[in-house]
Amino acid sequence: MASVDSTGSRVSGRLRSGDILHTGLVVALLLGVWSVGGLEVSTGKVPHLFAINGSTVLLPCTYASCIGIKNLYFNWHYNNNGSMMKLCDAVIPIEGVEPKVSVFHERVEFVGTSKGNNISILLYNITYEDDGEYICFARNEKEKNRNHSASYMLYVVDQMKEIDTTLTTIIVSVVGGVIGLSILGMVIKALVINFLLKDDEKNKECLVSSGNDNTENGHSGAKADNKGTPKA
Ligand SMILES: *[C@@H]1O[C@H](CO)[C@@H](O)[C@H](O)[C@H]1NC(C)=O
Ligand SMILES: *[C@@H]1O[C@H](CO)[C@@H](O)[C@H](O)[C@H]1NC(C)=O
Ligand SMILES: *[C@@H]1O[C@H](CO)[C@@H](O)[C@H](O)[C@H]1NC(C)=O
Ligand SMILES: *[C@@H]1O[C@H](CO)[C@@H](O)[C@H](O)[C@H]1NC(C)=O
Ligand SMILES: *[C@@H]1O[C@H](CO)[C@@H](O)[C@H](O)[C@H]1NC(C)=O
Numbered sequence: 517m518a519s520v521d522s523t524g525s526r527v528s529g530r531l532r533s534g535d536i537l538h539t540g541l542v543v544a545l546l547l548g549v550w551s552v553g554g555l556e557v558s559t560g561k562v563p564h565l566f567a568i569n570g571s572t573v574l575l576p577c578t579y580a581s582c583i584g585i586k587n588l589y590f591n592w593h594y595n596n597n598g599s600m601m602k603l604c605d606a607v608i609p610i611e612g613v614e615p616k617v618s619v620f621h622e623r624v625e626f627v628g629t630s631k632g633n634n635i636s637i638l639l640y641n642i643t644y645e646d647d648g649e650y651i652c653f654a655r656n657e658k659e660k661n662r663n664h665s666a667s668y669m670l671y672v673v674d675q676m677k678e679i680d681t682t683l684t685t686i687i688v689s690v691v692g693g694v695i696g697l698s699i700l701g702m703v704i705k706a707l708v709i710n711f712l713l714k715d716d717e718k719n720k721e722c723l724v725s726s727g728n729d730n731t732e733n734g735h736s737g738a739k740a741d742n743k744g745t746p747k748a
Pocket of ligand 1: 569570643674
């Protein structure tokens with residue numbers, strides 16, 4: 517009985533999260549439609565960056581705008597434990613014109629180019645104090661100066677890259693193993709169910725005579741219904 521109850525609540529929980537997912541999707545779609553044509557600032561797909569102490573790291577950032585740019589102002593900030601430290605800033609008058617960049621940090625160099633909509637910077641000779649959040653900000657006069665930014669975390673590490681990659685390998689293999697095992701489990705389950713069903717057909721009279729069977733069928737039927745609704 518207890519196991520049936522827990523399945524029931526799990527199913528309704530899944531339903532509720534499905535509703536939230538749908539709402540989130542609608543909101544995301546609306547936001548997506550709303551921001552079409554606007555400026556986009558991106559630091560790439562990865563929200564984290566690992567760099568070895570003493571190395572030099574590229575902090576990538578690009579912008580894109582389908583309505584074009586005019587007097588695009590951009591800057592880079594380092595979030596030093598809550599207080600923002602400006603690293604550099606500049607204005608790109610129009611597309612293709614290289615900005616005159618003011619740099620406020622001795623180890624920062626602007627390496628972007630307007631030809632690639634690239635406003636990346638280099639940070640030289642990294643120390644552990646450089647750990648933290650880096651924010652790339654841009655504002656386009658062509659769209660009422662709306663603010664756009666993208667950021668990521670820089671983690672300064674010791675010569676730990678090997679360990680890091682082996683850890684990743686381990687995680688990937690474990691995750692892969694779990695997925696593989698669950699697939700194997702599903703296949704075995706399918707085979708067993710198939711086998712049992714064939715068996716059931718032979719022993720139908722036995723099953724019908726067992727009293728508990730009705731409720732179990734009812735529950736598995738409800739489960740199947742509930743699983744069907746979120747997909748629709
Ligand atoms: C970090 O790198 C700098 C420069 O390479 C070096 O002087 C310093 O000792 C290093 N710090 C640690 C904790 O390894
Ligand atoms: C960050 O600020 C908090 C409180 O302002 C302080 O306790 C903490 O030590 C600071 N951390 C660093 C790394 O400076
Ligand atoms: C980085 O460190 C090297 C060697 O310590 C030094 O020659 C170079 O000037 C440093 N670069 C910057 C931008 O500080
Ligand atoms: C931006 O420019 C830097 C320096 O030239 C380059 O290394 C980087 O790959 C460029 N990024 C993109 C997204 O084009
Ligand atoms: C954009 O950011 C600036 C500070 O950089 C702020 O003063 C301004 O109010 C922001 N504008 C909007 C529309 O959020």
